[in-house]
Amino acid sequence: MxxxxxxxxxxxxxxxxxxxxxxxxxxxxxxxxxxxxxxxxxxxxxxxxxxxxxxxxxxxxxxxxxxxxxxxxxxxxxxxxxxxxxxxxxxxxxxxxxxxxxxxxxxxxxxxxxxxxxxxxxxxxxxxxxxxxxxxxxxxxxxxxxxxxxxxxxxxxxxxxSQLWKPETWEPDAMPSRAQISKTLERQDTDLTELEQYYGKAYEEKIYNVKY
The missing domain is CATH 2.30.110.10 (Electron Transport, Fmn-binding Protein; Chain A)
Structure with a gap:
């Protein structure tokens, strides 16, 4: 370029x-x-x-x-x-x-x-x-x-x-949700509601319950 x-x-x-x-x-x-x-x-x-x-x-x-x-x-x-x-x-x-x-x-x-x-x-x-x-x-x-x-x-x-650790500068909603990003870029054929459920509260609860 x-x-x-x-x-x-x-x-x-x-x-x-x-x-x-x-x-x-x-x-x-x-x-x-x-x-x-x-x-x-x-x-x-x-x-x-x-x-x-x-x-x-x-x-x-x-x-x-x-x-x-x-x-x-x-x-x-x-x-x-x-x-x-x-x-x-x-x-x-x-x-x-x-x-x-x-x-x-x-x-x-x-x-x-x-x-x-x-x-x-x-x-x-x-x-x-x-x-x-x-x-x-x-x-x-x-x-x-x-x-x-x-x-x-x-x-x-x-x-x-960057003021990285100052909560007053945090804007987590400045970007679409992880589910929306996944729907747009990675899993276009998956329903957004299903992705939102997948990346919701249950996602954190199961992070140690998976194996390769």
Whole structure:
């Protein structure tokens, strides 16, 4: 796509002409092992995003959530994340099979800062620790085992700019409902009333009652 007036950056030097070198505190904050504060963060976090990229460069970012503390910490460099049944696309897992590098961002609701972890992942289909990941009777069928290579905390600027955690800025009705989006884009042959029932209260009640 041609955009009139567009000026593209194509080299590292051009980028650094716009963005100066980071301050020493930012440049040196990455670590290779979990600190006790990182462990506390993982204990308090109920949600993370997992970024992956296939060997051909195609990307995916997948949300993962469970009760706070859902990520199991084995030692200073190893964590595991349970996988719950979803839409069966397994885009991120497919990427990991050809490129094990992953990027994780852990959130704590109401906090603007985040915990970032980069590492190498393996897909596990059975392990004794699965028994420790049971939620409402649901034992995961898969888990992601991550060997940490880099870890650091990120500041809250993006959350402050977006006012993400301020309820007075929330507009959940700014978009059509999930049922309406599904009817328009994914399930055109399904009755809207049926979709509204599917994505209603019962949807939340059954999220741990499904398997692949």
């Amino acid at each position: 041609e955009i009139p007036g567009l000026v593209e950056i194509t080299s590292h030097d051009e980028l650094r002409d716009v963005v100066p070198q980071p301050l020493a505190a930012a440049a040196g904050k990455a670590r290779k092992e979990l600190h006790d504060l990182d462990r506390q963060w993982l204990t308090a976090s109920p949600f993370c995003l997992i970024a992956t990229s296939a060997a051909d460069g195609s990307c995916d970012v997948s949300p993962k959530g469970d009760p706070a503390g859902f990520t199991k910490v084995f030692d200073d460099t190893t964590i595991a994340i349970p996988e719950r049944a979803g839409n069966r696309r397994v885009d991120g897992f497919t990427n990991i099979l050809s490129n094990p590098h992953v990027g994780l961002i852990y959130f704590i609701p109401g906090r603007g800062d985040t915990l970032r972890i980069n590492g190498r992942a393996r897909i596990v289909k059975e392990a004794p620790f699965f028994d420790e990941m049971i939620v409402k009777g649901n034992r995961p069928q898969l888990a992601l085992l991550v060997e940490i290579e880099e870890i650091f905390h990120h500041c809250s600027k993006a959350f402050l700019r």
